Amino acid sequence: MSYVAPKEFAVKMVDAGESKIFMSTKDTLIRSYMAGAILALAAAFAVTIAVQTGNFLVASLLFPVGFCLLYLMGFDLLTGVFTLAPLAVFAKRPGCTWAGVLRNWGLVFCGNFAGAMTTAILMAVVFTTGFSAEPDAVGQRIGTIGEARTIGYAAAGGAGLLTVFVRAILCNWMVSTGVVAAMMSTSTSGKIMAMWMPILVFFYLGFEHSIVNMFLFPSGIMLGGEFTWADYFIYNEIPVVLGNLVGGLTFVGGMIYMTHFRESPKRNAKFARNDDMTGFPAE
Secondary structure: OOEOOHHHHHHHHHHHHHHHHHOOHHHHHHHHHHHHHHHHHHHHHHHHHHHHHOOHHHHHHHOHHHHHHHHHOOOOOHHHHHHHHHHHHHOOOOOOOHHHHHHHHHHHHHHHHHHHHHHHHHHHHHHOOOOOOOOOHHHHHHHHHHHHOOHHHHHOOHHHHHHHHHHHHHHHHHHHHHHHHOOOEOOHHHHHHHHHHHHHHHHHOOOOOHHHHHHHHHHHHHOOOOOOHHHHHHHHHHHHHHHHHHHHHHHHHHHHHHHHHOOOHHHHHHHHHHHHHHOOOOO
């Protein structure tokens, strides 16, 4: 598997964050557009499997194929840059600023949304035979998903918004772990294996992922779901984006940065003393 130690992939995380901040507008939009489109297609794939087999576990086992493909191709999801881009600012890399981070996040959001919407429109054509018939079983299922995760939360009031926010935090805890997992190996098979596991967990538990929802909810509206664009943004996309930000940056990026990238001066001094005396660290 060619395992990479945490101290080494922590540096890779900061390097990746720096590269995101300085990436050109064109490249950022293209990479995020393709990421949104591919992840949306994977979501359609998973819903199709769940409907046709009646087994959501099988769908969850196969959904990560889209995530693995898009990251192996170097594309970017908003959930990933939420975790990586700020680390370059924390590490005080030259020229890395919060303005650059916000620029990256805004461009990636736009690209992801455009890509997911493109797939939503194309799949809506497939589900309705070119809008000439009622949605098929998969299209109908997507419509009901959108209803449950917008007006369903709205009906619960503040408790519903809290629930969707927490589900979004838990989602990007796992998804960002998958992003970082790609850096834990130098082999393709190792990267895929490491990415697959946390994505399986997030999808099977039904957590809220902003880019997956960029496909499911617009699709649901086009396919007859009984909710509106306002319902989607107010009761899902906005709290989900905020929750994804908190989950990825706090539980993955921040924790790894503090424990592996910025080691304590006392610990580093201890290692240096033992190296000088014996040639080997004490731990």
